[in-house]
Amino acid sequence: MPHLRSRRLTLPLTALTASVLVLGLSACGTSSLATESNSGEKPVVLTTFTVLADIAENVAGDHLEVESITKVGAEIHGYEPTPGDIRRASKADLVLDNGLNLEQWFEQFVNDLDVPHAVVSEGVEELSITADAYAGKPNPRAWMSPLNVQIYAQNMARAFGELDPDHADDYSDRAEAYNGQLQEVQDELASDLSALPQKKRALVTCEGAFSYLARDAELTEKYIWPVNAEAQATPGQITSAIEFVDDNDVPAVFCESTVSPAPMERVVEATDADFGGTLYVDSLSEADGPVPTYLDLIRHDASVITEALTGENS
CATH class of the missing domain: 3.40.50.1980 (Nitrogenase molybdenum iron protein domain)
Incomplete structure (x- = not known):
């Protein structure tokens, strides 16, 4: 199960990347939700895409501000982060990614950002891709099983509890309640397709x-x-x-x-x-x-x- 990880890695030191990071880390006047939240409001959790954001909101309740790096309609696998994305991430209190090689851009995205992150798919029973150059690698879209998302929710609750210990029990309770809804959807899916x-x-x-x-x-x-x-x-x-x-x-x-x-x-x-x-x-x-x-x-x-x-x- 995931624990919060604070990692400082290295992006390719191109002029563009360097300027993006300087802009992102020095933009104290940015009017993003993350900036506002870190001024004394709720801790900010930044997810890599909208599906994770919705799951996280169900677990977080009113205690955390949950945002998505990508917008509605974005194709996540080949996403290219923008300067604005890096600004937002630098102000976040926690970043959640799916893992399983989904966000190939994610390592570089967080390389020089000293922000903790958690991989929400940890503990999922992986299925392998069976064709072409990706054969043998894990299929990353584990959230397409409501049973797997029950694990996602538990991992999020644990990460949120480490970030915000005062509300750890609430996160755990909310994850349990959400997992009940996930089980209902799983049962509906099995019944419909049967x-x-x-x-x-x-x-x-x-x-x-x-x-x-x-x-x-x-x-x-x-x-x-x-x-x-x-x-x-x-x-x-x-x-x-x-x-x-x-x-x-x-x-x-x-x-x-x-x-x-x-x-x-x-x-x-x-x-x-x-x-x-x-x-x-x-x-x-x-x-x-x-x-x-x-x-x-x-x-x-x-x-x-x-x-x-x-x-x-x-």
């Missing part, structure tokens, strides 16, 4: 982001590319997806909200499968959108998958 007949229990997506959900729901997973990268959806990958859909009579395929559906549209054009809908993984939606919270995200994805594969949305 309706799928065996021949339709295949989940075909753009990215291999659903390994943990597929495991929990006993679905066969197939994706076009394993991890988002600058060069993705090669002809061979698309051909492999087309063959899988044809061989297994897959009725519907899906793509994630943070990537282009164009490669999956080629699969649809070449097969009898329908495009089943957009799934959410790396980012929540705006408050008035379909997935403003993590619990909404899992419910949305389970509903879209079930309705498309059973033909209920046709």
Whole structure:
């Protein structure tokens, strides 16, 4: 389980990086939430993306100010931190990251910042990526299992308790209550997807982001590319997806909200499968959108998958 870590590493000493850090560490007049909070308000917890922020808010309650580095709709794997991000991180009291090689930019992001951080996925039973250059490495999107997020919540409660001992019991109680909600969502997901007949229990997506959900729901997973990268959806990958859909009579395929559906549209054009809908993984939606919270995200994805594969949305 994670404990708060205060680490001071080294960024590449380019002129741009040096100027960013100088700007970030000296910007006492910045009007960010972190600056205001550290002036005598709540301690600031900065997460790497919106899903973690929502989970953290459920555990933190009113005791902490929780923010996300990335905004709604951002693709987290290849994110490039901005000068403003570094300013905010330098003023934070705690930074939370997912780990499992998700935030490849994170090490450099916090290198010269003497700010403690915790890895919220510690203790999760990892699933490995099985294809291409990433084969054998852990699949980072462990939060796509509500059972795993129960571990995330416990890790956050422990980290928050170390940061703010006066409210440690409250964080623990809130994590326990939230885990009850997570169990309800897990039970709903299993119940919804149990309706799928065996021949339709295949989940075909753009990215291999659903390994943990597929495991929990006993679905066969197939994706076009394993991890988002600058060069993705090669002809061979698309051909492999087309063959899988044809061989297994897959009725519907899906793509994630943070990537282009164009490669999956080629699969649809070449097969009898329908495009089943957009799934959410790396980012929540705006408050008035379909997935403003993590619990909404899992419910949305389970509903879209079930309705498309059973033909209920046709």
